[in-house]
Amino acid sequence: MMRVAVVGAGPAGVRxxxxxxxxxxxxxxxxxxxxxxxxxxxxxxxxxxxxxxALYGFEAGRATALHAALEAATARAEWRPQTLAWHIRPxxxxxxxxxxxxxxxxxxxxxxxxxxxxDRVIPVPGWTxxxxxxxxxxxxxxxxxxxxxxxxxxxxxSGPLLWLVAYQYARAGAxxxxxxxxxxxxTKLKAAPGLLRNGPVFAKGLYYTxxxxxxxxxxxxxxxxxxIEGDDRSNGxxxxxxxxxxxxxxxxGREDSVACDAVGLGWGLKPxxxxxxxxxxxxxxxxxxxxxxxxxxxxGRTPVPGHYLAGDGAGIGGAExxxxxxxxxxxxxLADAGLPVEAARVAALDRALAAQARFRAxxxxxxxxxxxxxxxxxxxxxxxxxxxxxxxxxxAAARAEHxxxxxxxxxxxxxxxxxxxxxCQGRVCGAAAAEILAAELGQPVEAIGxxxxxxxxxxxxxPAVEPVA
Amino acid sequence: MTAQGVTARGVAARADILVLGGGGVxxxxxxxxxxxxxxxxxxxxxxxxxxxxGVNYGGVRQQGRNPAELPIARRSREVWGRLGALTGTDAxxxxxxxxxxxxxxxxxxxxxxxxxxxxxxxxxxxxxGRNALHRDYPWLGxxxxxxxxxxxxxxxxxxxxxxxxxxAARAAGAEIREHCAITDFAREEGGFVLRSAxxxxxxxxxxxxxxxxxxxxxxxxxxxxxxxTPLSPNMVVTEPVRYFIEPNLGVVGGNVxxxxxxxxxxxxxxxxxxxxxxxxxxxxxxxxxxxALAHAVRLVPALAGVQVIRSWSGIDxxxxxxxxxxxxxxxxxxxxxxxxxxxxxxxxxxGLGAILAELMTEGRTDVPLDAFRIxxxxxxxxxxx
Amino acid sequence: xxxxxxxxxxxxxxxxxxxxxxxxxxRGDTLLTALLAAGAGPLRQSEFGDGxxxxxxxxxxxxxxxxxxxxxxRVRACATLAEDGMAVRRG
Numbered sequence: 005m006m007r008v009a010v011v012g013a014g015p016a017g018v019r020x021x022x023x024x025x026x027x028x029x030x031x032x033x034x035x036x037x038x039x040x041x042x043x044x045x046x047x048x049x050x051x052x053x054x055x056x057x058a059l060y061g062f063e064a065g066r067a068t069a070l071h072a073a074l075e076a077a078t079a080r081a082e083w084r085p086q087t088l089a090w091h092i093r094p095x096x097x098x099x100x101x102x103x104x105x106x107x108x109x110x111x112x113x114x115x116x117x118x119x120x121x122x123d124r125v126i127p128v129p130g131w132t133x134x135x136x137x138x139x140x141x142x143x144x145x146x147x148x149x150x151x152x153x154x155x156x157x158x159x160x161x162s163g164p165l166l167w168l169v170a171y172q173y174a175r176a177g178a179x180x181x182x183x184x185x186x187x188x189x190x191t192k193l194k195a196a197p198g199l200l201r202n203g204p205v206f207a208k209g210l211y212y213t214x215x216x217x218x219x220x221x222x223x224x225x226x227x228x229x230x231x232i233e234g235d236d237r238s239n240g241x242x243x244x245x246x247x248x249x250x251x252x253x254x255x256x257g258r259e260d261s262v263a264c265d266a267v268g269l270g271w272g273l274k275p276x277x278x279x280x281x282x283x284x285x286x287x288x289x290x291x292x293x294x295x296x297x298x299x300x301x302x303x304g305r306t307p308v309p310g311h312y313l314a315g316d317g318a319g320i321g322g323a324e325x326x327x328x329x330x331x332x333x334x335x336x337x338l339a340d341a342g343l344p345v346e347a348a349r350v351a352a353l354d355r356a357l358a359a360q361a362r363f364r365a366x367x368x369x370x371x372x373x374x375x376x377x378x379x380x381x382x383x384x385x386x387x388x389x390x391x392x393x394x395x396x397x398x399x400a401a402a403r404a405e406h407x408x409x410x411x412x413x414x415x416x417x418x419x420x421x422x423x424x425x426x427x428c429q430g431r432v433c434g435a436a437a438a439e440i441l442a443a444e445l446g447q448p449v450e451a452i453g454x455x456x457x458x459x460x461x462x463x464x465x466x467p468a469v470e471p472v473a
Numbered sequence: 474m475t476a477q478g479v480t481a482r483g484v485a486a487r488a489d490i491l492v493l494g495g496g497g498v499x500x501x502x503x504x505x506x507x508x509x510x511x512x513x514x515x516x517x518x519x520x521x522x523x524x525x526x527g528v529n530y531g532g533v534r535q536q537g538r539n540p541a542e543l544p545i546a547r548r549s550r551e552v553w554g555r556l557g558a559l560t561g562t563d564a565x566x567x568x569x570x571x572x573x574x575x576x577x578x579x580x581x582x583x584x585x586x587x588x589x590x591x592x593x594x595x596x597x598x599x600x601x602g603r604n605a606l607h608r609d610y611p612w613l614g615x616x617x618x619x620x621x622x623x624x625x626x627x628x629x630x631x632x633x634x635x636x637x638x639x640x641a642a643r644a645a646g647a648e649i650r651e652h653c654a655i656t657d658f659a660r661e662e663g664g665f666v667l668r669s670a671x672x673x674x675x676x677x678x679x680x681x682x683x684x685x686x687x688x689x690x691x692x693x694x695x696x697x698x699x700x701x702t703p704l705s706p707n708m709v710v711t712e713p714v715r716y717f718i719e720p721n722l723g724v725v726g727g728n729v730x731x732x733x734x735x736x737x738x739x740x741x742x743x744x745x746x747x748x749x750x751x752x753x754x755x756x757x758x759x760x761x762x763x764x765a766l767a768h769a770v771r772l773v774p775a776l777a778g779v780q781v782i783r784s785w786s787g788i789d790x791x792x793x794x795x796x797x798x799x800x801x802x803x804x805x806x807x808x809x810x811x812x813x814x815x816x817x818x819x820x821x822x823x824g825l826g827a828i829l830a831e832l833m834t835e836g837r838t839d840v841p842l843d844a845f846r847i848x849x850x851x852x853x854x855x856x857x858x
Numbered sequence: 859x860x861x862x863x864x865x866x867x868x869x870x871x872x873x874x875x876x877x878x879x880x881x882x883x884x885r886g887d888t889l890l891t892a893l894l895a896a897g898a899g900p901l902r903q904s905e906f907g908d909g910x911x912x913x914x915x916x917x918x919x920x921x922x923x924x925x926x927x928x929x930x931x932r933v934r935a936c937a938t939l940a941e942d943g944m945a946v947r948r949g
Contacts, residue, residue, distance in 0.1 A: 036918060036937070043917055049939055051886030052866045091759045100759045105931065107763060122919045134859035134900045134912030141916030141936075149891045150866035154859070176864045245900075245910050246859050266859065276919065389914070390921065392906030416520055419527065419632035427712055427782050427921035432914065459759065463712060463780035463921060465931060466766045713905040737905055778931040780924075 005029060006341055009099055009110050010081075011089045011279060012118035014042020015323045016315025016330030018070055020116050021077045023334035027343055032110050033081040034101060036088050040074050042120055042315075043140060044323045047071065048148040059147055061172065062208055066323065090460035094283045094308050102464055114310045114337050117279050118330055121316035123270035124295075126378045126436050127395075128160070129385040130232030135247035135266040139165045142268030143172065152178040154266025158250045160229055162187040163272040163371040164209055170221070171212040180221045181264040184252055186271070186374050188226035198366020205363070222262060226255035228377065232267050271373060273320045274435060280318070281457030283311050289450035292365060293320055294373035295435075296454045302357065304333025305340070312337050325360045328353055378436040379443035387440065388433045390426020395440055398423050402444040413453040417441050427463055430455040485674040488514035488648070490833065491665060492681045493655060493691060495521035498811050498818060499683035500638035500649075501552075501826020502833075504559070507645035509834050514675060515639070515647060516667065518654035519753065522635025525685050528755075528787030529706055529819045530730060530742045531631045532721055534571045535596050536623035537587065539796050541844035542817060543594040548840060549824025550625060556634075556823060560641040564633040569732070571626030572601075572610070572720040574617045574772060580725035581619040588621065598623050612717055614774045628721045628732050631819055638823065658694040660805055679807045679833055686750055686790035688798070688812025696804045697847055701813050704791035705746040707757040707765060712780045713737025722772060729768035739776065741769050746786035755786040791815045792850075799825070799845035800832075809833055810847055859912045861895040872942040883940050890916065890923050890935035893946065901925055901935055902949040924949065 006029060010021050013035035024031045039047040045060070045067045047053070060067040077083075084103065091100040092115070099110040123138035130136070137145070137153050139161060145151045152173060158181040159170045170183045199206040217223060233249040251261040280298035281287065285306045287296045297319035304312045314333035315326035332353045335345045381387060383396030401411040401420045411417035414424075414437070423437050424430025430437070434455050442449040490506055492499045495517030503515045517523075533553055535546040557563040575581040584600060591598045601620040607613060610620075639649050655675075657668035664678035682691045689701035718733035731741035743765030748755035762784055770776050790813040792798065797815060802808035811829055814821065831838040869884040876898050883892030890913050893899060900910035901923050913923035916936045923935040928945040930938075 038939075046917075048866075049886040049888075051869045051884070054866060058865075093759070122915060122917060132904070132909055132911065132914075134894075134910055136914065138915045138917075138920075141914060144916045144936075145861060145891070146864065149861075149886075149888060150864055151891055151895060152862040152864050155862045178862065178864060386908055389904075389911070392904055392908045412520075420636075425783065427780070427924075428919065429783065432920050458783045458785055459757065459762075460781060460784070462918070463782050465778050465780050466711070466770055466776050467763075468770065468774075468777035469767075780932065 006113045007032065007111065008337065009034065009112035009115045010118065011099070011115070012042065012120055012315065012317065013037070013040030013074060013085075014118060014120050014315060015045065015070055015326035016118035016333075017042070018074045018077060019327045019330035020118060020314055020334040021081050022073055023331050023338070025077060025080050027338050031081050032084065032112065033078070034084045034087045034089050034099070034110070036086065038085050040078065040085065041071060043144070045070050046144060046148050052148065052150055063323075070327070088462055089279055090462060090464050092279055092283045094311055097310065105465060105467075107467065114312070114341065115283070116304075116312040116314065116333055116337060117283070117317060118313075118315040118326070119276045119279055119317035121273040121275050121320055122431065124272045124274040124373065124435050125269065125432055126271050126374070127381055127385060127387055127433065128229045128232055128269065129382060130234060131269070132386050132389045133232060133234045133245050133247050135234070136232055137266070137268055139169050139268045139270035143169045146172055146176055152176070152266070153268060154247070154264065155179060156181045156264045157266045157268060158182045158184065158262055158264040160184045160186075160250065160267055160269040161271045162374065163270070164367070165270060167209060167212040167216070169268060170216055174216060174219060174221060180216070182222040182224065182250070182262045183216060184227050184229065184250070185223075185225045186227055186229070186377060187371055188255060191372065192370045195366050195370030199363070199370060224252070224254055224260070228253045230259065272371060273316060275317045275319060276431070277317050278429070278457045278461045280306070280313055282459055282461070284308050285311065285313070287454060290319060291450070292368045294375065295320065302354065303336035304329060305336050321360060321364055325357065325364070328356050328360065332357060375439050375449065378439035381436065381440060387437055388423045388426065390428050391422040393421055393423050397421055398437060398440055399444045402441050411441065412445065414438055414441060414455050415453060418455060424455045429458065485666070485676045486514060488512045488675070488677040490514070490679040490681060491516065491667060491675055491677040492683060493667070494682070494684035494688065494812075495635065495639060495649065495651065496524065496526035496683060496685055496818065497522065497635045497638065497822025498814075498825050498829070499681070500635045500642055501823045502681055502683060502811075502829045503647040503649070503826070504638050504642035504645055505827045505830030506833065507642055507647040509830055511834065513642070513647035514677065515642065515649045516653045516655055516669070516675065517649070517651050520651050521639040521649065522632070524753070524787045525789035525814065525818055526635040526822060527631050528708065528785055529631050529789070529816070530708060530732075530740060531628045531819065532571070532730065532732070533566060533629050533820050534623070534626045534721065534723070535820065536571045536573055536591065536598060536621065536626055537723060538817065540590050540594070541796055542821065543591070543596065544840050545821050545825055545828065547594060547596065548828060549821050552823040552827060553629070553820075556637070560637040562633060562637045563629070564637050565630035565734070566627060567629070568625065568627040570720040571623040571723060573621045573623070573723045573725065574613070575619040575725050576616050577618065583725045584619060584621040596623065597625065612773055612775050614771050616771045622720065626721060634819070634822070638826070658691065660695070660807070664807065680809070681829060681833065682808065682810045683812060685812055685814070686788050688810060689790060692798070692802075692810060692812075692847065695802060695808055697802060699798060699813065699847060700793050700850055701790045703748045703750045704789040704816055705748040705755040705786040706742050706789070706816065707744045707746045707761045707784070707786060708740070708742045709757070709762055709765065709781050709784045711739040711776070712782050714739065714779050717775070718773065724768075724772065729765050729772065731769050731772070739779065741765060743768055748786065748788050750788050753788065755788050757784040757786045789814060789816055789818065797845055798847045800842045800847065803846075803848045859894055859899050860897045861891055863895055872940060874940055874942070874944040874946060876946045877948065887940045888936055889925060889927070889933070889938045889940045889944070889946065892940035893925075893935065900948070
């Protein structure tokens, strides 16, 4: 029997495994989390399981259905939770795994990577203070742990998640200090006709905003963040320099600030595509998403034979798209292996994916990535939180243009400055670092390249004893 | 005086010397040739220091070198000592000492034997017995039975060295061309004619082949093929942890080597990765990485549990006898080679650049190079067919 | 940084220690939640002198919340369930 490895148990992975099981295969299914569900439908540890409605709001139906499918599929697949796929060798068709400190190898005939996404971050002076998290992190604290990231939380950024998380916090009884959107209202308005293609999603967005306004939550659009301020006297002890306020400049150029003890920030999502990178799949810059995305066709086939991609790890599309894409990529995998697939099912998925793509395009227009904001990070501000590197240090490496030894592209900048070289491998600062370097060199961001992936995908401990060969 | 370089298609850029390859050796040669008043044009198909010079372990090590290499290594160590004055940066060169470790009586005997070789070349080494070793370096594991310390050795940051030399070479008047891949090699009346993929033409009476692994193809283009193979070091770095390993560590047999930088990261290597030189792709092998980690943790047990955050490789050229090809071509007057460093080029590079500059401008050098001659692989004489 | 418990607080209590000092938490907490809801942060200091860290992404990506647990070694606090009796150290 063909051995298929599926990495990731979010919406894409679940639907992919479901299709593979239907075809009579028993895939090896790897996920880092204990319970699966991915980030959006992350399942809380057992003692925290409340009813789905309270956890997921409008998404409750989808979440419940996905969890049911996950439950059924884990029982039938070769399910390996709490397992990190830290490297892949496509030529040898081997995945290298780490499970609770133990090394393992998975041999496969075909691999389907559904590795998801994380928040796209723009550093703001003070962003490394304890109390500042990503929007996704703020949401996980609430959904999976029943906690707010503080007592009085300000939300900053742009995109649908900004409003959703603020709404969820307010509903849960947290004090929302402010919602600060860097996108001007007019930009969003212009994209409204396209957003109406997906009426329910658009309506939800309007609903969250209106709900927050109606409750008197402070809202500002088209703002420029200036700094996250904190209590530096306590640095190193107590709250460790925790957050006290968020300062910004409004659309009219006036400075303003709000007192808060936590900040959630984020500007859309970016693919967690490290494994695709290590698999040798080429990347292209998607100008609309403003992200580097691994190359694949509409069905999820990549230029590396036997390797498929689905979900946000293959380019941001959201949970609904991920479910469709997971099933579609699994069907492509089956068809390529000469196994029977139902043509009508393939066609239906293709139609649904195409419709979603049109909506997604409007969404990207409504919430464009504020590249200029990322590029404007002050010299003294920390850019790379792993390596303690400032924006000014990166800019210095880019000066004296075109002399050898000067950094004309991202990987050279990394070699010289250590930007993106730390524990997170540039996941967090990479997008902003690229904007800073591109602006300093006077080049479009796609021209300066992207940080190359290097194994391991995430930190991996040196084993205490020699592993058995 | 710089080599005038803006070359429209069909208009040749002329220089006294073309340097083919922007690794440490090439950049140092360009610097030293420019300092001797020569018009130098260095051609690099990627970025300077992008392959073997930039991705290696960063050992500035004389101890354990092949005896034939020691005269170059000694000269190079002297250049390393004034790298700051030469280039404006020390490339994080730090004289930490190199401690070579034995894990058996047989390995200890090798350390003892090598000391005599080193002494003959003026390289000071200090043998350390088991008790003293574990007293001075209490973090060494029980598997270690003896050591040999080279106090003058140390390490540097490979990502910085070749670019620093290239900057200095440019400041001294050399022209450095990056992203310039040479596809045609010819020797015509009056010198060499090289053509790039973009159709540019470069001419000079002298040519220095310092193209690393790809230097083998250059030699072949001039009728002197050598048995070179790609060598891809399997390199790993950990997260920063408390700084406690001062010396650069090696072992007899070489299956692992490691050092810690004051920032706290531990850099270690061992074994070889995989590569596809035709697309300049190299990557460590996870199976090899795990073996190197196991060797490392036996040397320094405190490394258990420290997180590996990154691994990498690159492409060097390896010769069957594990020493480079250095010296004049046997087929083509005006052509000089220095490639196939078999993993030894980082330490040798800065000094060898100076030696090559001597050789190419004066026709001679005091440093014995006979062991590295290009025709040594065909004892019957003459190139193979 | 102090996490604010909003929901699901009716869970059995567990006790752990941070640098030897007792920390009260609830079953089902991650280590990050357990420590930060008790106000026991920060989780670690940047190695390069630029301040304290207490996690950022809460989804195992940013590598900001490493702590050491006796018997387990170093773990990401956001991705590790707190258990009764765990002895935790910062960093």
